[in-house]
Amino acid sequence: MWSSHRAGRSRRCRRTAWWTSCLQRSPPPALGAAAGRSDYRCLPGGGPAAPKEERMRATELFVPTLKEDPADAEAVSHKLLVRGGFVRQLAAGIYIFLPLGWRVLGRINQIIREEMNAIGGVEVSMPTLHPAEVWQQSGRYDAIGSEMFRLKDRNDRPMVLAMTHEEVFAWLAAHELRSYRDLPQIWYQIQIKFRDEPRAKGGILRVREFLMKDSYSFDLDFDGLEVSYNKHIVAYDNIFQRCGLKFYRVESDPGMMGGATAHEYMAPTPAGEDLVALCPQCGYSANLEMARSIATPPEPYAPGTIPEEPAEVETPERRTIAEVSEFLGIPASSLIKSLLVMTADEQPVLALVRGDHELHEGKLSRVLQQEIRPAHPDEVRGILGVEVGFVGPVGVPQRVRVIADECLAPTGPGGERPYVVGGNKAHVHLRGVKLGRDLSPAYADLREARSGDQCPFCGGKLGVEQVLEVGNIFKLGLKYSVPMKANVLDESGKERPVVMGSYGIGPARIAAGAVEQCHDERGIIWPKAIAPFDVYLVQVQSQDDLQTEVAASLHDALELGGLECLWDNRQERAGVKFADADLIGCPVRVTVGKRVSEGLVEVQPRAGGARQEVSVSDVPEVVKGLLA
């Protein structure tokens, strides 16, 4: 497979430095008992590498650990991955993976491959440099902004660096799939993607060049898509589980990917950038962009503070909910927040949410089916004739669409009740306004769900948690197959577009998420399946012949047993080796020290638990027990 891959590659890349793309595109090492040592060299000159010393010694592996946190790191995973010698930063959002980091990715990728293959996926490798036409054909060349790297080749031909591969996979499908008999297909790759993030951050959490497993399913109809989608759910559940990650599968916004249904796989960690709502009772879970919930009823207001009929009240210099609430002695939940936004086609829309709630712009945008932005203060004055802070929904010009959050409806949790709103007049608010009577807005789910809300399905109490997106799955439908003309003939000989799905996983995010979830003050505690090595073998005295002999035999015995072992044979003091062992975080440490003359070595799990003295011959068994 390796040789044929190379042959194909070199033909295409003859005139350029073919090995650069080869390096980038070479599949990461398959690890495990059968793989490992000499299989992955991809250097100029190519060919199988010369046989290498069998044992993995620390003195030969490049592991530049650091005592101090790097100054530019904030996230725990960033600090530990840099300190542990897993990665180095080349530029903003561009990272080098060092041997240890690459091994971790290799293990993750291997798990991904096994699970993708198990659902019938087949692996391919797509270019990361695309002619712009392909993206023009789908319309995304114009739809996507400066987040796409764009460049020109020597002939001035516009090119792009791939942010994702829907177009190219659809292109391939269009060219090669002819008949319903060719379907279904699941094609995947583990490939570099480029996104010119406006702001890279968090070490390897949010970067501009990154590895991604992406797969694409091709089916004859939507029932087929359903099957492919569900297969991916199975594969993804297995992948994240095997990687030792705590994760949720949540409903997500299909967004610009198009299509109807989408889920995201989320690893809970404070380093994450997303929020999800979770119901512990029935398992409902959704990205906050989507999350439905039932608001807690508004607090009761003191009798007499809000009249039953609209009445103006002077509220000098009281512009915010907090100020008005305090000034009038009325709970924030009895106020209505009126927010003017502008749609992409410059139409004003007034959004209403309860005073103690937050408008979710994404939800509003979805309701309006276009992008929105908050109106500028002078636009507010121009359209409503009043300064921000006193805007209200009563008596707004006809051309302003008014949409209220559904919890404000008379049928909502607050029932039919009077609210306080902006007076649309400087320094004036309006008390006693009832929706349905004094105004009849459209209703929609506009508010951001929050902790303590009721689950819309079972009534349980929703929690909101911070999470890192590690994977996503989308039902694309015909969004790409139609413009890319990916059609096949069905049984009746009629041409129809294939139904697509697309599915992503960020291997480096799995790694970073695992570090965020599993570490202590001394370093990383890798989940067993994705650690760079299973065993960190410390030889306390590197000059001691007996220790050397025993360490070597232990290394071999462990490897024979299918375990990967890093032998720390460096001429360092014991403390240094222990500290590095803790920092690097392999699941088991085996220490060959003083008592080796009695035939005893130490075995200690990194995650905690007893350090035990074990006779040399029992080590493989004991270690296997710990890794089971």
Add this chain to the structure above:
RNA sequence: CGGGGCGUAGCGCAGCCUGGUAGCGCGCAGCGUUCGGGACGCUGAGGUCCCGGGUUCAAAUCCCGGCGCCCCGACCA
């Protein structure tokens, strides 16, 4: 794209305010002692002080412009 911070040895930092021979810790090299939780002593190497311009007898330091990196927000297919 708005707001803030930083840029001096491989890494972490001081020096800048108040201009006058560029420093500390770690790391690195050599020698010696030490040797199961980031040892100690001695010796030594290592710098376009981010870049460009300006002020000045003199700029790491003051002024102007640029670049890079980090953080908060916006964005995130």
